[in-house]
Amino acid sequence: MKEIESTECVITGETLKPNEKRQGTDIIELKTCLKCKISKPHTEFNKQKINKNGLYSYCKCCSREQYKSYFEKNKEKIRLNHRKDYEKFGDKWKITRKKYSSTNLDQIRKSSKKYRDNNREKINEKIRKRYKEISNLD
Ligand SMILES: [Zn+2]
Secondary structure (H helix, E strand, C coil): CCCCCCCCCCCCCCCCCHHHHHHHHHHCCCCCCCCCCCEEEEECCCCCCCCCCCEEEEEEEHHHHHHHHHHHHHHHHHHHHHHHHHHHHHHHHHHHHHHHHHHHHHHHHHHHHHHHCHHHHHHHHHHHHHHHHHHCCC
């Protein structure tokens, strides 16, 4: 059986701990990372269901690097997209709010006045109780 010479990632220089190399048995299934070209145990690969063996082609540290560089390269784009989303959502929210308040404001006002009129005693009682609670705290 071929020994694992190195499980060091050329990108990040990360090395695997000895106990990660052996998982109880001496037979470890290795997979070669497409990026750093190093054969690593399957545990060093993220799972991906659509792949034949259920693993990513890149090892964990390479995919991490890839993600990082993707993020670095597309930072502006990602930020712009977020802003666009925010603007889109924000506008929608503003419009909905405006629409809602102009058509319903009167109604809200009326119904809350009605509620207050109908429940004056209840509300007063609540306020008294709350006030008592607060003053009891001292
Ligand atoms: Zn790799």
